[in-house]
Amino acid sequence: MELAKLLASWPVVRQLRDGDPLGLGPAVRSRRTDSLVPRTDEADHVVQSVCPYCAVGCGQLVYVKDGEVTHIEGDPASPISRGRLCPKGQASKSYVQSPLREYKVKYRRPYGDAWEELDLDTAMEMIVDRIVETRATTWRKRTDGGAPANRTMAIGNLGGATLDNEENYLIKKLMTALGVVQVENQARI
Numbered sequence: 001m002e003l004a005k006l007l008a009s010w011p012v013v014r015q016l017r018d019g020d021p022l023g024l025g026p027a028v029r030s031r032r033t034d035s036l037v038p039r040t041d042e043a044d045h046v047v048q049s050v051c052p053y054c055a056v057g058c059g060q061l062v063y064v065k066d067g068e069v070t071h072i073e074g075d076p077a078s079p080i081s082r083g084r085l086c087p088k089g090q091a092s093k094s095y096v097q098s099p100l101r102e103y104k105v106k107y108r109r110p111y112g113d114a115w116e117e118l119d120l121d122t123a124m125e126m127i128v129d130r131i132v133e134t135r136a137t138t139w140r141k142r143t144d145g146g147a148p149a150n151r152t153m154a155i156g157n158l159g160g161a162t163l164d165n166e167e168n169y170l171i172k173k174l175m176t177a178l179g180v181v182q183v184e185n186q187a188r189i
Ligand code: SF4
Pocket: 051, 052, 053, 054, 055, 056, 057, 058, 081, 084, 085, 086, 087, 088, 089, 090
C-alpha cells in the first residue's frame, strides 16, 4: 500500500495519470502548493481607497481584519492605475503600522548633537513663537520697486509625500494667510 502511494506521488506517474505530459499543470503541484492561500483570505472586509502619497492617485484595496489593516494592494478597478502600485504605494501599510513610526515630536536644538523628545503643546508653542517673531522682523509691505508685497521671505514650507490632498490644501491656505510664499512639496522636487 505504501509502495502504491509512493509510486502514485512520483511526478512521472502523475504526469501520465493526470494528462499533464509536459509537467506544466496539476502534476507538478506539491502538497504545500495546494495548502497555500492568499494572504488576503483572512480579511473581514476590503475597502477601496486611494494611495495618499502622490498626485497620480492610484487605486488601492485595503484589507482589514479585526479593525486592523492587514494588507494593501492595487485595485484593478481603478482606471488610473489598473491594479498597479509603485513600491511606495505598495508599502503604504507601513505608513500606519511600521514599528519605526514615530509618535513623539523630535527636536534638535541649535548646535545640539542629539534628538530630544517634546510634548506636542510645547512644540506648537515654539513654532508659533518663531513664526510670530520672524514675520514681525522680516515683513515686507512692498517690493523694492514699490509694488504691494505683504509677505515674508524668511519662512518656507516644505511638505512631504505622505501629506494628502486635504492636508496640502490646508497648509497652502495657512501659508498664504501668513504671507509665506515659498511653499513646496517633496513630491514635486
Ligand atoms: S505613490 Fe506610487 S502608488 Fe501612490 S499614487 Fe503615487 S505612483 Fe501611485
